[in-house]
Amino acid sequence: MKARKIVDEMDSYVPGKSQDEIAKDFNLKKEDIIKLGSNENPWGPSPKAIEAIKNEISSINRYPESQLHELVSEIAEYSDVNDSQVIIGGDGADEIIDVLAKTFIDAGDEFIVPLPSYMYYEYLLKQYGAVPVYAKWDLEKNELDVDSINQAISDKTKMIFLCSPNNPTGTLIDKEVLRDIASQNKDILIVIDEAYFEYSEVTNKDLINEFDNIFIIRTMSKVLGLAGMRIGYGLACAEIIEYMHRIKPVFSLTRLSFVAALSTFRDKDFIEESIEKGIESREYLYDEISKIDGLNPFPSKSNFILIGVKDTGFTASELALKLMEKGIIIRDCTSFKGLDEYWIRISICTLEEDKRFIEILKEVLS
Known part of the structure; x- marks a missing residue:
C-alpha cells in the first residue's frame, strides 16, 4: 500500500545510539559503556x-x-x-x-x-x-x-x-x-x-x-x-x-x-542538586576539552557541548566510531542540517565518567 506523498518523501529521524546497541555492536558490557550522546540526567531520577x-x-x-x-x-x-x-x-x-x-x-x-x-x-x-x-x-x-x-x-x-x-x-x-x-x-x-x-x-x-x-x-x-x-x-x-x-x-x-x-x-532538593551537578560536569568537560589540541568546544549554557573536530584529522563519524569501540557514546552531528561532517556533541556525565571519557578521548586522538 502506498503511503501519503509527504511520508514517502520524508527521511527517518536519527536519534543517538543506545547503550544496548553499542554493547551488541562492539561486544561490550552495557555497564561499562559511558553515554554522552542523548543529553540525559546521568544521576538518575528522584x-x-x-x-x-x-x-x-x-x-x-x-x-x-x-x-x-x-x-x-x-x-x-x-x-x-x-x-x-x-x-x-x-x-x-x-x-x-x-x-x-x-x-x-x-x-x-x-x-x-x-x-x-x-x-x-x-x-x-x-x-x-x-x-x-x-x-x-x-x-x-x-x-x-x-x-x-x-x-x-x-x-x-x-x-x-x-x-x-x-x-x-x-x-x-x-x-x-x-x-x-x-x-x-x-x-x-x-x-x-x-x-x-x-x-x-x-x-x-x-x-x-x-x-x-x-x-x-x-x-x-x-x-x-x-x-x-x-x-x-x-x-x-x-x-x-x-x-x-x-x-x-x-x-x-x-x-x-x-x-x-x-x-x-x-522534590526541590533533587532538582537543585541535579542543576548544580550538571553545571559542574559541563564546566569540567569544557575546561578539559579546551586543553586538547585540535578540538574546538563551544561555550554552553546547556547540559551538552558542541565540539568542532576538523583539526584532529578525524571526521565526526570516524571519531565517534573510534570512541564507540572503547565504550563511549557521543553524538555524531553529521545528520544536523547546518553542520558539516566535523562536529560532535557530548553531554554531561558523572565526574568519574567525565574523567574516564577525557582519558579515552586523549588516547584516541593521540
Whole structure:
C-alpha cells in the first residue's frame, strides 16, 4: 500500500545510539559503556519518583487521570505562571510540538528553523504539510543570526522555532531579541524551546504575559531525570492552551508518568542538586576539552557541548566510531542540517565518567 506523498518523501529521524546497541555492536558490557550522546540526567531520577512509581504499579489496570489538575498546579508553581497557562504532553516535548502543529498548521503554511537546531520540529510539522524555511545560527559568533530570521519571514509564515539554549550549539538567545521578534510578528507563533533552561538558569516565561503569540516548550527529560517516562509541558497565554486542549489526546500521560512527575516537582532538593551537578560536569568537560589540541568546544549554557573536530584529522563519524569501540557514546552531528561532517556533541556525565571519557578521548586522538 502506498503511503501519503509527504511520508514517502520524508527521511527517518536519527536519534543517538543506545547503550544496548553499542554493547551488541562492539561486544561490550552495557555497564561499562559511558553515554554522552542523548543529553540525559546521568544521576538518575528522584528517589521519590521511584517510590511513587512502585506504589502506583498495582493501579495500571485503570485509565489515568485526564485533566491532570494536580500536576498542572505543580508545574504552574514551578514555572511561576497560572494554571490556565500550562499544557502537559505524554510523549515528552515531542507531543507538545505535535499538538501545536495539529492546532495551528494548515498544509502549505511555512515555519522557520534557524540551522543548526533541533531537527524534530521539522520532522513533526512536515507531516501536516508545513514547509520548512531555514534561517541560521552564526557559528563564528555563536549566536542567532537575527537578519536571517527577518529575511525568511513571508506571508505564509505560521511559526518560528527558537531553541534557547539552542541544541546543538548550547547558545542562549537574548530576551530582547525574542521580544523584538514577537512584537514585530504578532500573527506568527514564536515557539521558544526551553528544554535546557534549568542549566542556563535563564527563562523567558514572563514573555507569555506580554505576548499572546509566544509559546514555551519544556521537558522533564533533562534536569528532572524522567526521559524514560516521556513528559513534556508547554507555557502560553490561556487562549492558546485552550485551543490545544481541544486537540490533545485525552489519556496521553500514563498513571506512572503522572505520579513520577508529581513527586519530582515536589522534590526541590533533587532538582537543585541535579542543576548544580550538571553545571559542574559541563564546566569540567569544557575546561578539559579546551586543553586538547585540535578540538574546538563551544561555550554552553546547556547540559551538552558542541565540539568542532576538523583539526584532529578525524571526521565526526570516524571519531565517534573510534570512541564507540572503547565504550563511549557521543553524538555524531553529521545528520544536523547546518553542520558539516566535523562536529560532535557530548553531554554531561558523572565526574568519574567525565574523567574516564577525557582519558579515552586523549588516547584516541593521540
